[in-house]
Amino acid sequence: MAQTQFAPLVETLRTLKLDMFNRDFLLTWERTDDEIKAVLTVAQLMNDLHKAGVSLRTFDTGLAISIFRDNSTRTRFSFASAANALGLGLSELDEEKSQIAHGETVRETANMISFLAEVIGIRDDMFLGEGNKYMREFGAAMQDGYEHGILHQRPSVVNLQCDVDHPTQALADLMQLKNTFGSLENLRGKKIAMTWAYSPSYGKPLSVPQGVIGLMSRFGMNVSLAYPEGYGLIPEVVEQAKKQSAQAGGTFEIVNSMEDAFKDADIVYPKSWAPFHVMQRRTELLNTNDKPGLKELEKECLANNAKFKNWECDEEKMKLTKKGEALYMHCLPADISGVSCEEGEVSKNVFEKYRLATYAEASYKPFVISSIIALTRLQDPAARMQQLVERGVLRSR
């Protein structure tokens, strides 16, 4: 194997200052620039090794546990793929099957399932103010168990989407940008339009747009966040993005027009979400199990959404972008007009043109996750990556 292909990535990793070992990975903006770069570097290395047929096995045994409190295909398989690639066995905590529904405390569960675990992947994005909090409680409980000698090791929590951030998605998105534009440095001065788009459904989480503005604002890009009036995101996240943008020498604007956002954009990310204040009301109604209230809210929201059917990413709007050739991004599945719904987030033609690009974007997610697992579980990740390269064990042998 031509090890020379991989050496620069290992070298880069060696230069980065990291404090990730035995820690959770919950919000990208809690991690330093070096740490973000490390995630991308290891993910790229793992992607390239995998493409070359080389095994990424880093563990002889160990469990990767996933907790999904919402439906998922992509993220579920990304996590399963990442865990398997590293040599971990997968175990899902299905809360319907378990006794958690019967009043167990998070603290107890966190310890009970983790005796032989390396990583806990959690998706919990349904209720505002809940998902990220749950992950922190879970991590704190494991930390407590570890410090008291109950757990032999401290598994890391990986946020597979919460109410605040969707870090593995945003990092896969960033990897797609890096590879499309050549480097993170090349992103400086590029305009990215993170915009709301119409969808005939309701209650989509805010974490994708929040994750995107929370991460892309760190690389000197000009971030244009666009949504119809009333469709705002969590204010604290927007503030964080603004602050980062200023620090990184980029710009940050909020506009109420998809067209304005698309104008001269290098990248567009049209994606539906529910308004912040609706998610707040929904969380309350769900907590009190107020079914008529939920029904009413849904009706109201869908009616309101319907006022903005023109927020569709179509060929006309794409012409407004830089040379009419902006990179279209989506976390998938997109609501494609005339394909998955009558009227949706993106026209059939635009989607079809960028279909393979969105697949490539998604293809990085398993490697982002395996990278995060490696960086939070290995004491000297650079040395271990060097080992993987030198060993060069073929996956099929």
Added chain:
Amino acid sequence: MAQTQFAPLVETLRTLKLDMFNRDFLLTWERTDDEIKAVLTVAQLMNDLHKAGVSLRTFDTGLAISIFRDNSTRTRFSFASAANALGLGLSELDEEKSQIAHGETVRETANMISFLAEVIGIRDDMFLGEGNKYMREFGAAMQDGYEHGILHQRPSVVNLQCDVDHPTQALADLMQLKNTFGSLENLRGKKIAMTWAYSPSYGKPLSVPQGVIGLMSRFGMNVSLAYPEGYGLIPEVVEQAKKQSAQAGGTFEIVNSMEDAFKDADIVYPKSWAPFHVMQRRTELLNTNDKPGLKELEKECLANNAKFKNWECDEEKMKLTKKGEALYMHCLPADISGVSCEEGEVSKNVFEKYRLATYAEASYKPFVISSIIALTRLQDPAARMQQLVERGVLRSR
């Protein structure tokens, strides 16, 4: 380890001309005689190595993904066993848990779950005209993703039962015949009765009898297909079997009497199925979700089935077979009169006499599946099997 025991099988494999690498395995009659022989040879080798305690591990990591659109115990565990034996991790796509139910296209899903997969096992046998089609779409989508650099490797689709064929079952059946009669050559001139049998249930798939006539007709056997009038199979499959029978120098007949089929038979395979035209109507009714129509059809069918309760494989009919000692076969679970139902496919005494034989028949399925995975995923399977033998790593070490 006495490697000499395994050498002839590796040698046989070496002589066969194969074009299976990176391909799907969907219908036995799409594969050449050499390829069918290769499946049996590798399955036998793996069976023998497993019996000797030798590890069949061929992959360091990698996912085997199963998609079950119908209930299954045997096939589910056969696939899980085969995947595990080769070193692959198992991941099930549960369509109720995933977002597929919400309108994702097959094309997208096929790529999204396959980034780190080696094989996709699919069972989809409920609707005529659907299952096999779905598998081809799935395979084509992965091929497309692979050719466009989205997938680093092209996983193979293995048909775990569709509307047309049940190849892993038919191949396990063939292996049972080969081992019972000594060789594939010895099957020439043997009479096999693939006959309908009474069952108090309704809507059983056609793929088992179709798989059996579609495979056994290739080895010079005299195939007698028997069913009550109106219980025909898919006409194209019957035509294929007739054609193969003529080419192989065997005979093919359709009779409307279990007794006629059993007469002088060397092998009998009494198994219930729903008439082709009923499955067609059922598929339409299911598509339009016509519940009263389905209820009516079920009533009608059960009433019609009940006219043929004498289509039971009992001791009296077994006496008609060659020396009264034909090999009884079944894919299990059988509807055993007085055991699993009041009146069914086979009498208690006949089943009990052949119970262990049906278990042995079933025992080949995991190895047939691991064989197909190896043959579709390894570039030089003979060299790799040689390696397994020489390495002789014990499973428990």
Added chain:
Amino acid sequence: MAQTQFAPLVETLRTLKLDMFNRDFLLTWERTDDEIKAVLTVAQLMNDLHKAGVSLRTFDTGLAISIFRDNSTRTRFSFASAANALGLGLSELDEEKSQIAHGETVRETANMISFLAEVIGIRDDMFLGEGNKYMREFGAAMQDGYEHGILHQRPSVVNLQCDVDHPTQALADLMQLKNTFGSLENLRGKKIAMTWAYSPSYGKPLSVPQGVIGLMSRFGMNVSLAYPEGYGLIPEVVEQAKKQSAQAGGTFEIVNSMEDAFKDADIVYPKSWAPFHVMQRRTELLNTNDKPGLKELEKECLANNAKFKNWECDEEKMKLTKKGEALYMHCLPADISGVSCEEGEVSKNVFEKYRLATYAEASYKPFVISSIIALTRLQDPAARMQQLVERGVLRSR
């Protein structure tokens, strides 16, 4: 690695006379004292190796199959952890997904799922007279298949909780006692109070208290079994415990007061269960699917339970124990007053004081299970444990 730390455990194992290879593990009182010691010795060794970061992988491939006929978080993850640590892949038989619900016999299923399995873990604790019987039938069916050459190997059944015993729990409890008091020998003369406690729920299995008295009575302890009148256990198990107690030179008493049991106790195990005769009636009602009858029984039971709300383990009662410092034990999750319910088995303060102790108690269960798998699946476990130690492969490498 300091191998000297592990050598004494391997040496101890070598001195024990065992007949566990290829056998099931169903009731602790069916195993000799040496065999019980072996389970604890290997579990301790595996616990210590795991803590030192050493891989416990004993199998290259192979399946560990679990069958859960009742909800479970702890035991499910303990089994998954144990299987993974030994290198086995996990496969769950979900009886809702499978065809078992459609009338398959145990005999058939046992063979069909076991072709490549090493161990079958079964939890079946809902119906009196059923769970343990089912496990024996399952084991006998595999034995039959193995003797007739259907199965290449004889997987072992591990009882993950039945109607009679909960051996992996009781053995984890015993390990906690051994480590708390220094040795099994030190348990001689210690008083253990296995007492009923109030819970606002109904129908809790008897297998935990039965497992505890069935095991702890063998080590010269003074066992005090306490429950309100009418809350007796299976008489045969109580007889077994009495007999063992006499043989081991301990005492065994039944009292109807939590206070009496706690008096001077070194260990207390307050845990709710349903009365034996209620479980018998419940089993009949469930068998006949008598819903009004079940409703009535539940009402009756909860009303009866409510008479004994003072059977709570609180600080007052803990003062009655030896120096007020008895070890509190629970299999978790406990019904904690003011935390998981209004009034329950244990007061908040008492539980909080012993919370970490109960976590430690639970932490042994995965290693007890991996120990039992190793002892029932390896011909020379001492040699293999020696190998694990000498090899010293790190889990993360």
